[in-house]
Amino acid sequence: MRGVEYHNDLSRIRVEDLVGFFRGWPDPPAPAVHRKLLGASSHFFVAVAPGTSRVVGFVAALSDGVLSSYISHLEVLPEFRGRGIGSELVRRMLGILSDLYMVDLVCDPDVQPFYERLGLRRLSAMVRRNYDASTGRQANDPRADP
Ligand SMILES: CC(C)(COP(=O)(O)OP(=O)(O)OC[C@H]1O[C@@H](n2cnc3c(N)ncnc32)[C@H](O)[C@@H]1OP(=O)(O)O)[C@@H](O)C(=O)NCCC(=O)NCCS
Numbered sequence: 001m002r003g004v005e006y007h008n009d010l011s012r013i014r015v016e017d018l019v020g021f022f023r024g025w026p027d028p029p030a031p032a033v034h035r036k037l038l039g040a041s042s043h044f045f046v047a048v049a050p051g052t053s054r055v056v057g058f059v060a061a062l063s064d065g066v067l068s069s070y071i072s073h074l075e076v077l078p079e080f081r082g083r084g085i086g087s088e089l090v091r092r093m094l095g096i097l098s099d100l101y102m103v104d105l106v107c108d109p110d111v112q113p114f115y116e117r118l119g120l121r122r123l124s125a126m127v128r129r130n131y132d133a134s135t136g137r138q139a140n141d142p143r144a145d146p
Helices: 031-040 085-096 109-117
Strands: 005-007 043-048 055-063 068-076 102-104
Touching (some): 005 085, 031 055, 043 085, 068 085, 085 109
Antiparallel strands (some): 005 043, 043 055, 055 068
């Protein structure tokens, strides 16, 4: 999408710019927790709507900086989907992680073709979800308080 700005500068992201994400989550994290999540991640990028400070997409990753990384979140607000923003966020993240052996993520089957087009391949995964922790409010990581 023309005019969308991509950056990874947390100081330019206000809590009120992070509204509307985690769509479909029964108990989603609040925008302030979302901002903490970005600051605590090893890497992130946001996409900002033209002429505004409104964040319309984001990607976050966790990495040990040696061998392994995990793309923990990718989301584009519904009204901005289908315009290449998600692909651009993933491309930028894969660029940052390009020296590492492993770049892993977990996604629903219907999103697998999206990632395949970006060069990822299918593999099985095992996960655990603590649904009573989905708001992130209990998080106690000092790095999450920039
Ligand atoms: C997945 C997601 C980030 C893609 O963002 P986007 O900005 O719409 O992506 P793009 O515009 O770059 O899409 C590129 C292509 O992937 C396709 N695509 C995107 N999401 C898809 C999905 N869920 N199922 C099937 N195809 C999908 C698009 O149709 C498009 O194909 P086209 O170029 O042939 O039209 C977005 O749909 C989203 O936020 N979904 C909800 C959250 C989610 O599923 N995140 C991934 C969790 S790992």
